[in-house]
Amino acid sequence: MVELAIGQEVEMEYGGRAQVLGVIGSGGQGIVYLVRYNGMKWALKWYDIDKIRNPKAFRQNIKNNITDGPPSNKFLWPKYLTKENEEGTFGYLMELKPDSFDSFVDILNTYKLSVDPLTGRSTKKPVRFTSLYAMVTAVINIVNAFRQLHRAGKSYQDLNDGGFFINVDTGAVLVCDCDNIAPDGNNFGIGGKPGYMAPEVVRGVAKPNVQTDKYSLAVVLFKLLFRGDPMEGEKVVKDVCLTESSELKHYGQNAVFVYDPEDSSNRPVRGIHDNVIKFWRIYPDYIKDAFILSFTSGITEPTKRIIENEWQKLFIRLRSEIIQCGCGRTNFSCMFERPDIKTFKCPKCGTMFGTLKFNNRNYRTPLYLGSVFYECEIDPESEDFQTVAGELVENRLKPGVLGFKNTSSKTWRAKMPDGDFYEIPPGKGFPVWQGLEIKFGDVSATL
Amino acid sequence: MSNMKENTKGSSDLLDIDDDDPLSATSVSKKSLVIFFLIDTSGSMKGKKMGELNTVMEELIPEIRRVGEADTEVKIAVLTFGTQVRWMYSEPIPIEDFEWARLRADGVTSMGEAFKELNSRMSRNGFLNSPSLSFAPVIFLMTDGYPSDDYKEALAELKNNSWYKFGLKAALGIGSEANDDMLAEFTGSKDTVVHAYSGGQLAQMIKIIAVTSAQIGSKSMTLSDDTNHELSEEEVRSAKQKLLGQQIQDSMTNLGDADTMSFDTGW
Numbered sequence: 001m002v003e004l005a006i007g008q009e010v011e012m013e014y015g016g017r018a019q020v021l022g023v024i025g026s027g028g029q030g031i032v033y034l035v036r037y038n039g040m041k042w043a044l045k046w047y048d049i050d051k052i053r054n055p056k057a058f059r060q061n062i063k064n065n066i067t068d069g070p071p072s073n074k075f076l077w078p079k080y081l082t083k084e085n086e087e088g089t090f091g092y093l094m095e096l097k098p099d100s101f102d103s104f105v106d107i108l109n110t111y112k113l114s115v116d117p118l119t120g121r122s123t124k125k126p127v128r129f130t131s132l133y134a135m136v137t138a139v140i141n142i143v144n145a146f147r148q149l150h151r152a153g154k155s156y157q158d159l160n161d162g163g164f165f166i167n168v169d170t171g172a173v174l175v176c177d178c179d180n181i182a183p184d185g186n187n188f189g190i191g192g193k194p195g196y197m198a199p200e201v202v203r204g205v206a207k208p209n210v211q212t213d214k215y216s217l218a219v220v221l222f223k224l225l226f227r228g229d230p231m232e233g234e235k236v237v238k239d240v241c242l243t244e245s246s247e248l249k250h251y252g253q254n255a256v257f258v259y260d261p262e263d264s265s266n267r268p269v270r271g272i273h274d275n276v277i278k279f280w281r282i283y284p285d286y287i288k289d290a291f292i293l294s295f296t297s298g299i300t301e302p303t304k305r306i307i308e309n310e311w312q313k314l315f316i317r318l319r320s321e322i323i324q325c326g327c328g329r330t331n332f333s334c335m336f337e338r339p340d341i342k343t344f345k346c347p348k349c350g351t352m353f354g355t356l357k358f359n360n361r362n363y364r365t366p367l368y369l370g371s372v373f374y375e376c377e378i379d380p381e382s383e384d385f386q387t388v389a390g391e392l393v394e395n396r397l398k399p400g401v402l403g404f405k406n407t408s409s410k411t412w413r414a415k416m417p418d419g420d421f422y423e424i425p426p427g428k429g430f431p432v433w434q435g436l437e438i439k440f441g442d443v444s445a446t447l
Numbered sequence: 448m449s450n451m452k453e454n455t456k457g458s459s460d461l462l463d464i465d466d467d468d469p470l471s472a473t474s475v476s477k478k479s480l481v482i483f484f485l486i487d488t489s490g491s492m493k494g495k496k497m498g499e500l501n502t503v504m505e506e507l508i509p510e511i512r513r514v515g516e517a518d519t520e521v522k523i524a525v526l527t528f529g530t531q532v533r534w535m536y537s538e539p540i541p542i543e544d545f546e547w548a549r550l551r552a553d554g555v556t557s558m559g560e561a562f563k564e565l566n567s568r569m570s571r572n573g574f575l576n577s578p579s580l581s582f583a584p585v586i587f588l589m590t591d592g593y594p595s596d597d598y599k600e601a602l603a604e605l606k607n608n609s610w611y612k613f614g615l616k617a618a619l620g621i622g623s624e625a626n627d628d629m630l631a632e633f634t635g636s637k638d639t640v641v642h643a644y645s646g647g648q649l650a651q652m653i654k655i656i657a658v659t660s661a662q663i664g665s666k667s668m669t670l671s672d673d674t675n676h677e678l679s680e681e682e683v684r685s686a687k688q689k690l691l692g693q694q695i696q697d698s699m700t701n702l703g704d705a706d707t708m709s710f711d712t713g714w
Binding site for chain 2: 115331
């Protein structure tokens, strides 16, 4: 391992030098340094070349990735290669993660360690999503990033908790460690992280590819929502000591999902897997069913795994079903009472929430002051899950009167209490009333 | 009024209002890894060896801290053996909270006693009592001499301990008195035994072994590059111990001679 010293300079492929300012972190394949190059600060991933099976091919793959560019701005993508030194060691520069992003590892831990540089003592600082909205948005962003990657014909290969940074206030996501990303079907020796690897990779019968990425993605999503390991339950805990053979068994040959409806041998254990037990009660069935499918049939039949687009739809629905009650209770609509088909009721304070029925959904979407819907929800052609198209607001001149505001760029038509449809251009609003109908275009909705 | 309250409660059997916040999660259940350091504190360790060892151990703790990440809680237990066998702390300490207490050298080398003590604590009722899953422990022995007691029987007993069997074992001989064959008896293979003849080597080797074994120990099985067939239990057994031996040997060949002043000169 050729480590770099602070102050040392590394020659870049196309001229110039990057100067090492400090260490950011280390991983299985090398060390990440903070460097200055062309007057800007960058992250330099510097390889332990002994850990790379075929350095020439590996370098060429990074070069190709640099040329292709990132699938979207959600990736901390390789930007510039360094020259190879005498030992054949090299690295690449990527942009630094903004301070407002925390690592997924810290989110799972619920804290990050902040170390005093003088004493070396560490203190724990909490890391949590500040809203349910931000958390579900983060899930949508992760799924979307992998959808974009797979559409570009590439696979990530070693998808795991070290691969993301997330803004816990907004749910924005940055995918890092993009150096093993390769055209689907190629593999440069990386196997992946145990627990995240698809069972067929653990067993040794497959190399990482787009299908195994899908399994790993399901594990990442499960960990983010349920805060536990989908395959670690009673059966695994019985082993006490997790040896190589027991891992091969529990994550490869005989992996059993903790909530497999047909096999109860591996249920979560109270006292150890409390998160999973608690959150399994909270999420709606359509989310749980998707995980059950991923971790039952999806174990042996890679083609049964949920595709990114499907996940994206499920989580966009989940986001639309978050109810923020004025009493402070925020939860998914399935955790609210349902006095009748059109109404949700807060079990804590009794507040009633009306619902909107879109003609392209077979479920009702709850409404509350501040609830929003997005472009992709009112335009079947749109993939935009980030631009707010409409919002439920209070009339500024008539307090207590609620209405929808058109924040999209298209004109809608809405049925008013006089029974006629009126045009609602962008920026305008209309009141919510019993017989309300909205025509967004192909999509329409009724109260 | 009280009736109404009861009704609300009754209807919300499924909805435990106090504990259904989708955001209030505890840390994911971590697997645990205990790293045992068995350190010779006999009189011959006095001076430069002990000084070097104390310093490197202090520096090592922050490096190991980064190893576990989200999945593994790494704990440290230090057993010292001079004339007496002593634990630095009465139980394994999580790496975030661990502080190195500087050791002093004195007396003879009661290594056999140390093996007995380790054997008695390496159990579910002893130091490996984490309720969740545990990785097999890392056991790292450092000594500069030959046991002054009868270690053979104690080692034989230790070898029957399942935690020891599955554990990752490594040993470091310090100076020319330490016996590599005896250390290989302890680790089970020559690959995981290294030898330091100078202070610079000692510091480098302790770091390499401790960090490498913590990494392998806490990261669970890694896929070997050249597998393209269904793995059998037989093939993966002791895969980590083999990997540790391989990585230690690789690191040793890259190791520069940091200083030439031998431990055994100038006394």
